[in-house]
Amino acid sequence: MILLKNLKKNYGKNNFKAVDIKSLYIKKAQIVSLIGPSGCGKTTTLKIINNLIQADEGFVEINGEKNTESDPVLWRRKIGYVIQKIGLFPHLTILQNISILSYVLKRNKKFIQERSYELMELVGLNPKDYKNRYPLELSGGQQQKIGLARALMENPPLLLMDEAFRSLDPLTSRSMRKEFLKLNQKLKKTIVLVTHxxxxxxxxxxxxxxMQKGRIVQKGTREDFKKNPKNLFVENFLNKKN
Ligand SMILES: Nc1ncnc2c1ncn2[C@@H]1O[C@H](COP(=O)(O)OP(=O)(O)O)[C@@H](O)[C@H]1O
Ligand SMILES: [Mg+2]
Structure with a gap:
């Protein structure tokens, strides 16, 4: 389980808080969608969870361990981070891209080979055909799959995804999302997914x-939002985006 408690982040501009979250509890194997207008603090929240930036106040707890009391590098290894701009290394092959963290961690060759082949098959890319290619020789959707495989390499219990399906055309995006949900029925990762x-x-x-202006305005299921939008902002947000 993951707990965000009293998280506050001010980037140094006046009294403006990019993030101001009282409490958010995420159960094991739950998928949480973090949504809200541009600039409402979604990415900052993910970066705080990942210990890429530090909150001014509050803490993140993963399975009983607090980010404020652990080594940021070790902390990050528990987390797979998938970002919109994918961030594959253009000069490394697909195989090298997927397994880079395991190289850094000096895993043995056998593990690296077996695990990266397994992951390529898992995301639907035949290792024999793809392992020696370079990212630019792949479509956007395929690159996204490699980004996901890389995030899964060291089998982290938690995945953070920031607009991970955004750069794809609508059709590819929809089918990737479907595949991803199916995949996660097997993987059972806890996931925090940012989307607009x-x-x-x-x-x-x-x-x-x-979220709105750093704060959580409402949380719930689709039904909760449809039946009981908390205020006008929520109503407008639901309507505008539909
Ligand atoms: N490195 C930074 N320095 C100063 N302000 C930042 C920085 N990163 C984000 N912000 C500000 O913090 C707010 C939240 O940003 P962000 O978390 O990126 O929002 P979102 O991902 O929801 O679009 C925005 O007002 C943004 O301009
Ligand atoms: Mg963002």
Whole structure:
């Protein structure tokens, strides 16, 4: 389980808080969609969870361990981070891209080979055909799959995904999302997924968390939002995006 408690982040501009989250509890194997208008603090929240930036106040707890009391590098190894711009290394092959963290951790060759082949098959790319290619020789959807395989290499219990399906055309995006949900029925990862697309948020998330100006305005299921939108902002957000 993951707990965000009293998280506050001010980037140094006046009293403006990029993130101001009182409490968010995420159960094991739950998929949480974090949604809200541009600039509401979604990416900052993910970066705090990942210990890429530090909150001014509050803490993140994963399975009983607090980020404020652990080594940031070790902390990050428990987490797979998938970002919109994919971030594959253009001069490394697909195999090298997927297994880079395991190289850094000096895993043995056998493990690296077996695990990266397994992951390529898992995301539907035949290792023999793809392992020696370079990222630019792959389509956007295929690159996204490699980004996901890389995040899964060291089998982290938690996955953070920041607009991971955004750079794809709508059709590819939809089929990737479907495949991903199917895949996760096997993997059972806990996932925090950032999106600006309300359809995607409802489709993917067991729990949807709507943010505004750094704060959580409302959280719940699709039904909760439809039946009981908390205020006008929520109503407008739901309507505008549909
Ligand atoms: N490195 C930074 N320095 C200063 N302000 C930042 C920085 N990163 C984000 N912000 C500000 O913090 C707020 C939240 O940003 P962000 O978390 O990226 O929002 P979102 O991902 O929801 O679009 C925005 O107002 C943004 O301009
Ligand atoms: Mg963002």
């Amino acid at each position: 697309d309300i359809q995607e948020a409802f489709e993917m998330g067991d729990l949807v968390v709507l």
